[in-house]
Amino acid sequence: MNNDLACDLDLADQLLILLREEAGGCSEYQLIQRLKTHHSTHVPNLPLTDRLVLFRTHFLVFNALYRLRDRLWGERSGHLQIGALHIQLLPYQAGVAALSEHDPLRDYYLDMSNLRDTSEEDVEKLLTSFWTRMQGGEEKRAALELLGLDGGTQRLDLAVIKRRYRQLVSEHHPDRGGSTTRLQSLNLAMEILERYYS
Incomplete structure (x- = not known):
C-alpha cells in the first residue's frame, strides 16, 4: 500500500x-x-x-x-x-x-x-x-491469574512478570504445538501488566 x-x-x-x-x-x-x-x-x-x-x-x-x-x-x-x-x-x-x-x-x-x-x-x-x-484491580488481577502470578508471596516487579511471560510464551507458542488463542491472551495480559508495573 x-x-x-x-x-x-x-x-x-x-x-x-x-x-x-x-x-x-x-x-x-x-x-x-x-x-x-x-x-x-x-x-x-x-x-x-x-x-x-x-x-x-x-x-x-x-x-x-x-x-x-x-x-x-x-x-x-x-x-x-x-x-x-x-x-x-x-x-x-x-x-x-x-x-x-x-x-x-x-x-x-x-x-x-x-x-x-x-x-x-x-x-x-x-x-x-x-x-x-x-486501581480496583479487576483487570490487573485477571492478568496476574493468567500468568499464574496471583497467589504467591513473591514480590512482583516488571522483570519477574516479563520472565514468567516469556516462559509461558515459549510453552504455548503455536510453533511448539500451543494455541494461538492462549498466546493472544498472554500478550494481552502482558500489555495490561506493563501499564501497572512500568
Missing part, C-alpha cells in the same frame, strides 16, 4: 484498509499511528500528550470503528471485535455477535454531541474515574 490513504475515504473506510492488513489485529494506539503515517486527514496530526487531543482522537477512531462494525454486520461481510486493547477484523459468522444487544459504549461513541460537548475538565474527570476503577 502506498504511504497515503485516499483523502476522500471516510475514516471508517481507512480503518478497514488498515485492519485488513493486520490479520492478528492491533491496538488502538497502533491504528492511530498508522493513520498518521498514512497522512489521514481525519485524525489530528498532533502529539497525543495533550489530553483533549488524545480524547478527541480516541473518540473519532472509536466512532468510526463502531460505524464500521455496524456496516460490516449489516452487509454480512465481517465482524469487528472492538476492545480497549485489541481491535481485530474477523470473518462474518451469523449469530456470533448479535448487534441487537444493548451496547452503552456504542451509544456513547455514535453520539457526536459527546465529542462536541466534552471539555478539557471533563476529560480530566473521565481519566481520573477510569484510573480509580482500574
Whole structure:
C-alpha cells in the first residue's frame, strides 16, 4: 500500500484498509499511528500528550470503528471485535455477535454531541474515574491469574512478570504445538501488566 490513504475515504473506510492488513489485529494506539503515517486527514496530526487531543482522537477512531462494525454486520461481510486493547477484523459468522444487544459504549461513541460537548475538565474527570476503577484491580488481577502470578508471596516487579511471560510464551507458542488463542491472551495480559508495573 502506498504511504497515503485516499483523502476522500471516510475514516471508517481507512480503518478497514488498515485492519485488513493486520490479520492478528492491533491496538488502538497502533491504528492511530498508522493513520498518521498514512497522512489521514481525519485524525489530528498532533502529539497525543495533550489530553483533549488524545480524547478527541480516541473518540473519532472509536466512532468510526463502531460505524464500521455496524456496516460490516449489516452487509454480512465481517465482524469487528472492538476492545480497549485489541481491535481485530474477523470473518462474518451469523449469530456470533448479535448487534441487537444493548451496547452503552456504542451509544456513547455514535453520539457526536459527546465529542462536541466534552471539555478539557471533563476529560480530566473521565481519566481520573477510569484510573480509580482500574486501581480496583479487576483487570490487573485477571492478568496476574493468567500468568499464574496471583497467589504467591513473591514480590512482583516488571522483570519477574516479563520472565514468567516469556516462559509461558515459549510453552504455548503455536510453533511448539500451543494455541494461538492462549498466546493472544498472554500478550494481552502482558500489555495490561506493563501499564501497572512500568
